[in-house]
Amino acid sequence: xxxxxxxxxxxxxxxxxxxxxxxxxxxxxxxxxxxxxxxxxxxxxxxxxxxxxxxxxxxxxxxxxxxxxxxxxxxxxxxxxxxxxxxxxxxxxxxxxxxxxxxxxxxxxxxxxxxxxxxxxxxxxxxxxxxxxxxxxxxxxxxxxxxxxxxxxxxxxxxxxxxxxxxxxxxxxxxxxxxxxxxxxxxxxxxxxxxxxxxxxxxxxxxxxxxxxxxxxxxxxxxxxxxxxxxxxxxxxxxxxxxxxxxxxxxxxxxxxxxxxxxxxxxxxxxxxxxxxxxxxxxxxxxxxxxxxxxxxxxxxxxxxxxxxxxxxxxxxxxxxxxxxxxxxxxxxxxxxxxxxxxxxxxxxxxxxxxxxxxxxxxxxxxxxxxxxxxxxxxxxxxxxxxxxxxxxxxxxxxxxxxxxxxxxxxxxxxxxx
Numbered sequence: 001x002x003x004x005x006x007x008x009x010x011x012x013x014x015x016x017x018x019x020x021x022x023x024x025x026x027x028x029x030x031x032x033x034x035x036x037x038x039x040x041x042x043x044x045x046x047x048x049x050x051x052x053x054x055x056x057x058x059x060x061x062x063x064x065x066x067x068x069x070x071x072x073x074x075x076x077x078x079x080x081x082x083x084x085x086x087x088x089x090x091x092x093x094x095x096x097x098x099x100x101x102x103x104x105x106x107x108x109x110x111x112x113x114x115x116x117x118x119x120x121x122x123x124x125x126x127x128x129x130x131x132x133x134x135x136x137x138x139x140x141x142x143x144x145x146x147x148x149x150x151x152x153x154x155x156x157x158x159x160x161x162x163x164x165x166x167x168x169x170x171x172x173x174x175x176x177x178x179x180x181x182x183x184x185x186x187x188x189x190x191x192x193x194x195x196x197x198x199x200x201x202x203x204x205x206x207x208x209x210x211x212x213x214x215x216x217x218x219x220x221x222x223x224x225x226x227x228x229x230x231x232x233x234x235x236x237x238x239x240x241x242x243x244x245x246x247x248x249x250x251x252x253x254x255x256x257x258x259x260x261x262x263x264x265x266x267x268x269x270x271x272x273x274x275x276x277x278x279x280x281x282x283x284x285x286x287x288x289x290x291x292x293x294x295x296x297x298x299x300x301x302x303x304x305x306x307x308x309x310x311x312x313x314x315x316x317x318x319x320x321x322x323x324x325x326x327x328x329x330x331x332x333x334x335x336x337x338x339x340x341x342x343x344x345x346x347x348x349x350x351x352x353x354x355x356x357x358x359x360x361x362x363x364x365x366x367x368x369x370x371x372x373x374x375x376x377x378x379x380x381x382x383x384x385x386x387x388x389x390x391x392x393x394x395x396x397x398x399x400x401x402x403x404x405x406x407x408x409x410x411x412x413x414x415x416x417x418x
Contacts, residue, residue, distance in 0.1 A: 005031075006038065011314040012284035014102070014321055025325055029091055030099060033070065037103035040069045045116075049109035050382065053233040056226075057191070058115045063146030066116060072144050074100035075117050076124050079136075084145040093332040098324065101270060105277035108384045110391035111234030113274055118235055119188030120144075122267045123152035123196045126212050126260075130253040135214060139194055151192035152267075153183040153215075153240050154260070160185070160397075161404040163198065163260065164206040168242065170199035170213060177201070177252070179215065179245040185398065189224050189238030193217050196253075197242070198260055207257040214251045221245035231387075231394040265352040267399045269327060272352075272359035275395045276320045278388055279363040282370035283313045285385060290373055300373065309369050316362040323355050350412040353405035360396040367392055 005017040016023035017034075044065055052058050066072050070086045073079070074096045078088040089096065101121075105113055124143055127135050127150070142148035159165040168181025179199060183189070195215045202209030215222060221243040229237050253259060287310055290300035300306050327348060334347075367389045371378035378385040396402050 009284050009287050025095055029089055030095055033096055034099050037100055041103055041106055045107045049107050049112045053111050056234050058234055067146040071100050075121050079128050082141050082144050094328050098328050101273045102277050105274045108281045108388055110232040110394050114187050114232045114235035119149055119151040119192055121270050123150035126196050126253050126263050130255050130259055148193040149191045150194045151186050151188040153186050153195045154198040155185045157184050161401045166198055166200050168199050169203055170201050175249055177247045179242040179247055181242050183240040186238050186240045188236045189240045190226055190236030210257040212253040212259055215247055219245050231390040265348050268352040268356040271395050271399045272355045275359035275363040279317050279366040282366035286310050286370045286373045313366045313369055320359050320362050350409040353409040357402045357405050364392045
């Protein structure tokens with residue numbers, strides 16, 4: 001008889017974890033990697049999330065362990081030739097990245113997921129794909145091995161989803177740039193050794209003057225301040241200020257705004273994976289609670305309204321998962337054809353925005369229903385549904401707020417076509 005991997009609770013795992021169900025995307029290598037991710041998360045992550053949230057940080061040794069098991073390499077596309085981490089699987093595709101992130105998010109801790117992979121997942125890819133050989137040696141290797149940390153610094157007090165309105169400037173001065181500005185809501189900003197920073201090199205020119213550059217924390221004029229946010233405790237969310245910071249021109253990453261927008265596509269897909277696994281956890285915990293909770297001469301799950309509520313949650317989670325698989329497949333095919341990674345990510349830009357909205361709206365609904373099904377328990381600190389409820393805005397707003405993403409997807413899709 002075919003086995004089902006993981007939880008036996010209906011809809012607690014993706015459909016392909018059940019060996020009796022055919023799938024079009026996953027092979028034995030994916031399953032082996034999934035198994036190693038499950039073991040790592042069960043043993044090294046889940047038992048400690050509440051401790052790390054309370055401490056507002058993750059111990060350094062956890063990053064090293066995540067590197068050695070292949071989690072950190074997978075999150076950023078498993079760059080080849082990095083010493084000190086497992087070799088890239090021969091048949092590597094982006095489903096390995098999907099699996100790694102999805103399994104990690106079973107911990108149901110926004111701060112742990114962001115603290116461990118948030119900065120790396122969005123701050124390192126531009127350096128992986130556009131950095132100089134020296135950057136790949138001095139930054140990519142140490143970060144993937146868990147020795148150093150990186151953060152993406154884009155948002156500002158007056159420019160969040162409206163990236164063209166960035167005020168941080170980088171003015172050329174001989175062979176260097178002088179950078180001034182304040183960044184806000186920077187994930188892992190308190191811990192980062194390197195910042196991948198969006199700057200305006202031609203003030204007032206919008207996207208035309210945007211560049212990405214790497215700024216080391218050790219440079220004079222770089223400072224950080226902790227932000228106290230509703231959720232994602234442990235992720236080191238920070239203000240990052242640049243005060244007359246001198247940065248060599250060699251630290252500029254080629255590609256300008258296109259590099260940044262392509263990077264946003266992967267960030268939004270990653271947020272969608274996180275939101276959807278969090279929503280799936282809500283389904284699992286709701287089923288497990290209502291099936292045992294005595295109520296009205298039976299259990300809560302005996303009530304038709306409760307059954308209907310949970311199956312609606314599951315329907316939306318499964319729909320979103322299928323959308324994410326389809327996008328992962330398309331991106332993997334482009335990768336196998338050796339297409340430029342950010343060119344193909346730009347082609348997914350509208351749908352990456354749409355799937356992010358799909359997933360965050362699904363998560364918001366699932367978190368709300370799960371909280372009501374848990375009743376007073378969901379109002380008490382330490383309950384995972386209470387925790388997840390506080391993560392809703394941390395996914396709906398960063399990476400592009402929902403309303404902005406819908407408008408952006410519509411403009412990309414319909415411009416000149418109606």
